[in-house]
Amino acid sequence: xxxxxxxxxxxxxxxxxxxxxxxxxxxxxxxxxxxxxxxxxxxxxxxxxxxxxxxxxxxxxxxxxxxxxxxxxxxxxxxxxxxxxxxxxxxxxxxxxxxxxxxxxxxxxxxxxxxxxxxxxxxxxxxxxxxxxxxxxxxxxxxxx
Amino acid sequence: xxxxxxxxxxxxxxxxxxxxxxxxxxxxxxxxxxxxxxxxxxxxxxxxxxxxxxxxxxxxxxxxxxxxxxxxxxxxxxxxxxxxxxxxxxxxxxxxxxxxxxxxxxxxxxxxxxxxxxxxxxxxxxxxxxxxxxxxxxxxxxxxxxxxxxxxxxxxxxxxxxxxxxxxxxxxxxxxxxxxxxxxxxxxxxxxxxxxxxxxxxxxxxxxxxxxxxxxxxxxxxxxxxxxxxxxxxxxxxxxxxxxxxxxxxxxxxxxxxxxxxxxxxxxxxxxxxxxxxxxxxxxxxxxxxxxxxxxxxxxxxxxxxxxxxxxxxxxxxxxxxxxxxxxxxxxxxxxxxxxxxxxxxxxxxxxxxxxxxxxxxxxxxxxxxxxxxxxxxxxxxxxxxxxxxxxxxxxxxxxxxxxxxxxxxxxxxxxxxxx
Numbered sequence: 120x121x122x123x124x125x126x127x128x129x130x131x132x133x134x135x136x137x138x139x140x141x142x143x144x145x146x147x148x149x150x151x152x153x154x155x156x157x158x159x160x161x162x163x164x165x166x167x168x169x170x171x172x173x174x175x176x177x178x179x180x181x182x183x184x185x186x187x188x189x190x191x192x193x194x195x196x197x198x199x200x201x202x203x204x205x206x207x208x209x210x211x212x213x214x215x216x217x218x219x220x221x222x223x224x225x226x227x228x229x230x231x232x233x234x235x236x237x238x239x240x241x242x243x244x245x246x247x248x249x250x251x252x253x254x255x256x257x258x259x260x261x262x263x264x
Numbered sequence: 265x266x267x268x269x270x271x272x273x274x275x276x277x278x279x280x281x282x283x284x285x286x287x288x289x290x291x292x293x294x295x296x297x298x299x300x301x302x303x304x305x306x307x308x309x310x311x312x313x314x315x316x317x318x319x320x321x322x323x324x325x326x327x328x329x330x331x332x333x334x335x336x337x338x339x340x341x342x343x344x345x346x347x348x349x350x351x352x353x354x355x356x357x358x359x360x361x362x363x364x365x366x367x368x369x370x371x372x373x374x375x376x377x378x379x380x381x382x383x384x385x386x387x388x389x390x391x392x393x394x395x396x397x398x399x400x401x402x403x404x405x406x407x408x409x410x411x412x413x414x415x416x417x418x419x420x421x422x423x424x425x426x427x428x429x430x431x432x433x434x435x436x437x438x439x440x441x442x443x444x445x446x447x448x449x450x451x452x453x454x455x456x457x458x459x460x461x462x463x464x465x466x467x468x469x470x471x472x473x474x475x476x477x478x479x480x481x482x483x484x485x486x487x488x489x490x491x492x493x494x495x496x497x498x499x500x501x502x503x504x505x506x507x508x509x510x511x512x513x514x515x516x517x518x519x520x521x522x523x524x525x526x527x528x529x530x531x532x533x534x535x536x537x538x539x540x541x542x543x544x545x546x547x548x549x550x551x552x553x554x555x556x557x558x559x560x561x562x563x564x565x566x567x568x569x570x571x572x573x574x575x576x577x578x579x580x581x582x583x584x585x586x587x588x589x590x591x592x593x594x595x596x597x598x599x600x601x602x603x604x605x606x607x608x609x610x611x612x613x614x615x616x617x618x619x620x621x622x623x624x625x626x627x628x629x630x631x632x633x634x635x636x637x638x639x640x641x642x643x644x645x646x647x648x649x650x651x652x653x654x655x656x657x658x659x660x661x662x663x664x665x666x667x668x669x670x671x672x673x674x675x676x677x678x679x680x681x682x683x684x
Contacts, residue, residue, distance in 0.1 A: 174371030
């Protein structure tokens with residue numbers, strides 16, 4: 120009985136799973152217009168950005184892109200996606216990268232550089248604010264979904 | 265044939281490519297203090313030093329790593345990583361932690377050849393990356409006894425999403441060597457593992473991970489051959505030796521390490537709540553030799569996340585099968601009359617005790633991520649060492665004992681871990 124109570128306390132402290140704690144955001148995931156992907160699920164975006172399965176649903180390899188000079192946007196993206204602050208995301212990636220398992224996303228300096236890269240790279244995927252979306256890219260996931 | 269095709273593909277791609285090189289790294293500056301005059305803390309079995317009461321040690325926990333990622337094409341990259349961790353013998357071979365070429369023709373398949381991180385248990389691949397985990401050190405109960413870092417060989421990984429669960433299976437083959445030391449010896453000679461076959465299965469979802477690791481290997485170790493020969497000589501040359509030391513030859517043959525097989529198995533999992541991560545691992549080592557008796561170990565850890573602050577508590581245990589010479593009917597008075605007899609007896613005892621670990625540790629600690637790539641950690645361990653299981657801990661220089669001892673130790677760790 121005591122053990123059961125302890126478990127309840129633990130669950131209360133832990134609250135819900137972090138899946139349900141993802142923040143809302145006005146960030147969207149965009150790809151090249153020629154990319155056959157029309158939509159992605161949240162778990163697929165997590166797989167892409169956490170190096171678990173870096174491919175689109177049709178199996179073609181993907182090149183995820185992080186924003187380099189805008190920590191606030193990068194922090195917002197990961198907090199919304201996996202419910203972790205940047206330091207924990209970096210801790211996760213240090214485990215994956217320095218064990219030689221996978222490479223982290225490449226970085227582009229700002230949202231314009233990201234848009235330019237997406238327009239010239241068919242297998243790229245990146246997050247930008249929805250008000251920066253142009254007709255030259257395709258939205259495949261919205262963080263506030 | 266497979267290797268030839270692989271190398272052909274590689275060379276043809278390398279010739280056409282203009283590689284991009286990325287440089288990054290990691291490190292930890294760590295302070296260790298203990299309250300024991302009798303049990304000297306060390307990070308793992310490769311360490312010859314020990315941290316005793318009134319010591320302020322930075323050698324056990326401090327390291328610095330640098331990694332070069334050479335991206336040749338979309339399919340091929342080369343990873344080279346060197347780590348300084350106060351190795352007993354620092355040279356190119358011991359500093360090189362990773363040095364492999366990867367060919368990944370798709371997201372599903374990946375082939376690596378060269379020196380890879382040894383995927384023996386859950387944390388062995390990144391045990392030196394202090395920034396990667398919440399604690400100040402990986403649990404000594406599982407990882408102290410295995411100082412393994414890398415594997416020279418090949419591996420192939422198959423990854424596939426199964427609904428919302430990511431599944432990956434890795435097959436590996438190779439060999440490795442690593443320094444081992446015990447009982448305060450200033451030397452840490454290399455020990456070799458050969459014919460290493462391993463399988464690592466990973467299931468990862470948004471909130472939980474489960475990993476199963478199984479490795480089978482052969483010990484390629486001739487260091488105890490002189491001891492085996494000495495006992496065999498006693499048996500053939502000393503009259504009535506079987507009465508002095510019953511079954512001596514059978515014992516030493518069973519204790520021989522060379523060409524004997526061993527298996528390393530672990531199952532681990534973690535679950536991430538919004539504010540709490542729970543993780544646990546159970547590991548088991550079984551061998552065909554008495555020199556490394558079966559070891560069972562594990563830990564359970566809970567980490568409470570409060571933005572940049574993480575508070576954790578862990579319990580860990582390890583227990584080895586105890587095999588003692590003391591109850592095996594050896595006539596020590598008679599053995600003392602045999603020139604070299606007691607020395608061989610003592611060496612045999614050391615051999616049996618070499619991997620004897622029997623202890624439990626309770627840890628509490630705090631990790632503060634004061635920058636996106638820097639963290640400060642403070643951890644206190646309370647360890648109780650049970651009967652016949654203290655080899656992880658160094659004896660002090662005054663006693664320099666090779667006997668296993670019981671007792672308890674409190675240890676304080678303060679680490680600054682960083683990425684660059």
